[in-house]
Amino acid sequence: MTPLRGFICIAALTGILAGCGNPASESGRGGASPRVFKPIDETAVLFWDRQTLETADLITRIAGEYNAQHGGLPVKVEHLGDYSDINRKLSVSIQARELPAMAVGYDSMTAEYVQAGAAVPLDEYMNDAEVGLTNEDRADFFPGVLATSTNPAFGGKTYSFPFTKSVLVMYFNKKVLRAAGIEAPPKTWDEFLAQCRLIKDKTGQFGYAVDVDCSTIDGMIYSRGGELVRGAESLFDQPASVAVFEYLETLAKEKLAFQIQPGTFDDRDEFTQGRVAFFFRTSSLRPYVAAMMAQDPDGWGIAMIPQAHLEAPATVLYGGNIGIFQTTPEQQRIAWGFIKYFTSPEVSARWALGSGYLPLRKSAADHPDMQAFFKQWEYNRAAFDCLPHARPEPNLAGWQEVRTLVERAGSQVMSGLKTGRQAAMDLKQEADRVLAAAQ
Amino acid sequence: MDGVDLRSVSAWTTGYALLAAVLVGLVAHKALLRLADRLLEAIDSAIERIRAPRTRSAVAAFLLLSPALAILGLFGVVPLVYAVRISLFDTRRDIFVGAGNYARAWGDPEFWRSLSVTLYYALGTIPLTLAISFCVAWLLHRAARGRGFLRTAYFLPYVTSAVAAATVWRVLLRPRSGFVNVMLDAIGLPMQDWLLEQRGVLHILTQGWIPPGVGPSLALCCIMAFDIWHASGFTIVIFLAGLTAIPRELMEAAVLDGAGPLQVLRRVVLPLLSPTIFFLAVVSGIRAFQSFNSFYALTNTSRGADTQNLVIYIFAQLYESQRYGYGAAVATLLCAAIVALTIIQWRYVGRRVHYE
Numbered sequence: 001m002t003p004l005r006g007f008i009c010i011a012a013l014t015g016i017l018a019g020c021g022n023p024a025s026e027s028g029r030g031g032a033s034p035r036v037f038k039p040i041d042e043t044a045v046l047f048w049d050r051q052t053l054e055t056a057d058l059i060t061r062i063a064g065e066y067n068a069q070h071g072g073l074p075v076k077v078e079h080l081g082d083y084s085d086i087n088r089k090l091s092v093s094i095q096a097r098e099l100p101a102m103a104v105g106y107d108s109m110t111a112e113y114v115q116a117g118a119a120v121p122l123d124e125y126m127n128d129a130e131v132g133l134t135n136e137d138r139a140d141f142f143p144g145v146l147a148t149s150t151n152p153a154f155g156g157k158t159y160s161f162p163f164t165k166s167v168l169v170m171y172f173n174k175k176v177l178r179a180a181g182i183e184a185p186p187k188t189w190d191e192f193l194a195q196c197r198l199i200k201d202k203t204g205q206f207g208y209a210v211d212v213d214c215s216t217i218d219g220m221i222y223s224r225g226g227e228l229v230r231g232a233e234s235l236f237d238q239p240a241s242v243a244v245f246e247y248l249e250t251l252a253k254e255k256l257a258f259q260i261q262p263g264t265f266d267d268r269d270e271f272t273q274g275r276v277a278f279f280f281r282t283s284s285l286r287p288y289v290a291a292m293m294a295q296d297p298d299g300w301g302i303a304m305i306p307q308a309h310l311e312a313p314a315t316v317l318y319g320g321n322i323g324i325f326q327t328t329p330e331q332q333r334i335a336w337g338f339i340k341y342f343t344s345p346e347v348s349a350r351w352a353l354g355s356g357y358l359p360l361r362k363s364a365a366d367h368p369d370m371q372a373f374f375k376q377w378e379y380n381r382a383a384f385d386c387l388p389h390a391r392p393e394p395n396l397a398g399w400q401e402v403r404t405l406v407e408r409a410g411s412q413v414m415s416g417l418k419t420g421r422q423a424a425m426d427l428k429q430e431a432d433r434v435l436a437a438a439q
Numbered sequence: 440m441d442g443v444d445l446r447s448v449s450a451w452t453t454g455y456a457l458l459a460a461v462l463v464g465l466v467a468h469k470a471l472l473r474l475a476d477r478l479l480e481a482i483d484s485a486i487e488r489i490r491a492p493r494t495r496s497a498v499a500a501f502l503l504l505s506p507a508l509a510i511l512g513l514f515g516v517v518p519l520v521y522a523v524r525i526s527l528f529d530t531r532r533d534i535f536v537g538a539g540n541y542a543r544a545w546g547d548p549e550f551w552r553s554l555s556v557t558l559y560y561a562l563g564t565i566p567l568t569l570a571i572s573f574c575v576a577w578l579l580h581r582a583a584r585g586r587g588f589l590r591t592a593y594f595l596p597y598v599t600s601a602v603a604a605a606t607v608w609r610v611l612l613r614p615r616s617g618f619v620n621v622m623l624d625a626i627g628l629p630m631q632d633w634l635l636e637q638r639g640v641l642h643i644l645t646q647g648w649i650p651p652g653v654g655p656s657l658a659l660c661c662i663m664a665f666d667i668w669h670a671s672g673f674t675i676v677i678f679l680a681g682l683t684a685i686p687r688e689l690m691e692a693a694v695l696d697g698a699g700p701l702q703v704l705r706r707v708v709l710p711l712l713s714p715t716i717f718f719l720a721v722v723s724g725i726r727a728f729q730s731f732n733s734f735y736a737l738t739n740t741s742r743g744a745d746t747q748n749l750v751i752y753i754f755a756q757l758y759e760s761q762r763y764g765y766g767a768a769v770a771t772l773l774c775a776a777i778v779a780l781t782i783i784q785w786r787y788v789g790r791r792v793h794y795e
Binding site (some may be wrong): 088092261263414415 | 530531634638723739757763
């Protein structure tokens, strides 16, 4: 049999098999039907998490404490890499019809799990008289934090719960700033640009190591008073967004900033070695930077990212939410119990202190240990003070793919492949195409 | 069973069962061998009873091939057929779309961009890998001493994990503080962004005379360089085997007839080496179209359109966008392209191969 004939045979065989039913639902072609899932592990309430090192140990300890206090199946934490890794594994699990009881993820990922019929609405647990949240509980959560969990695209239902939240902040190296004769970190984008130029002139160094990450670019757009979407339409062609890409273009052209390799922490490393003055990242990175700057604890600081309008500051609220998946009623009930325990004031404060994430509730922020921590170092409060101005990113289906496009546009500008305006306009078109297809 | 972990009991039971199976196997292996002998004899005599010689040899061939066919079928053909099958569905909505996913690929600029990256990569790596490997193999073949050591040294990158090696390359090619840039800076040359540089290498070399979007990017060239370095060990060893198989008398006869070194190479060595070259061209072609590890490990994501080949594109569709049907359609197209390319190679290039 020649290869060509073999290929034709396979194609014919496939044609015959394709008529035998739907590969996804096996319930007949042509119509969507509810999918039936079962738990991956029937002996435990499986929880897919993204934490590593000390924070992974802490979350496992908290789960152990919950298991010791509550009967039934134990919560079993599995650390599976970052949010993207968990998202990939979940998408395969959805196809295989076997799911964990809960997992962390961004809300744009949750939107896709809802579309696939795999996510459980949490409203009935939250409103339950016995195990739900009281009015006091709800009022205790910071408003912006709880708002990220409600998805207007799914009838206002809540498919995830705030879990590990942080904000986009600016890390600044005082030593590099002092070498350039700068006393205080920048508050506006104009000041930031002026300081980068000064650093280059006085020290010959780069001002800013850029991690071209979608959340960072989103935060820059928010900080200029911009919006990311209206309905299912992206707003990357709007003045605030164009200004962000043009700003990146200026930084790259004047060699004031350089791009780091994606997926690395080269910006943090360059910063701690005193080779750049600024980098923008999640506030949850603070403990790691503090450990690397242990020799010079007063040589650095954290501040709100620069703003265009100081009277209405804004930054990105990020970090993951946790969702419960279609497994068994018992597993789902225990999963909700664990979420409620994890976000209780005491545990929330302990988690915030041990991990660098923000306390999710006012009572956790008022906890004596948390207050003592705020007083320990002048910048320990910086991220928490950003919380009232922090805004979530869109949780639309398809946004996950748009994130890649945003990062690609940012890289193209930093590379000099496109101008800032051109990149923003092209991004608008591509993002709209993706969002339209995903709805 | 309060206080007893059922999972640990189950693990112990499985362990004991495996141990028991091994012990029974050790004791009973002679009996099993005898049983296998009898089975083979029975098959042999059954084949012998077939009178028509052609049918007899066909049945024997089929029986001999059946274990390999079963494995190939289970792990090669069945997944392929399943992939083609799901390519006909919108798996997000569970609906049959026929050739819809293929039509979508046809109209998707991202698909064509990924295809062009794949072609740049194939055209950049295959000829260079073959040429460099042949030169090294030729020098090694003629080396009087240390051939074994050098052959091992050249083969070493090939047996190194591609992901581990790529991670080292990533560190070496870091934008500011990477070893390569530090060296460039030390000798007064401008630092490069290497794996982040999306502008075309032709644009950089001509200092902006050629537009930045033309030709492969510098980042893609870095991936090509890595793969040439990583894969050449294998091709060198195969070339060496081919060169060793050429009878020395033929080359000596050519020299006696007055042929110079280049003529010996062109008129004797290359024609006799053509089956090896052809084999390596086919294998390298297939590998180039299937390349994934180096792209993924060096660039980490599908962020750069300039370094997104078709396999990375398929990966992004499957695992980042959850479009299994569409991803399977692109994978099927890629498979068809590889089959077509291989057929073309067999039909047109294969004819020029000189078999001794």
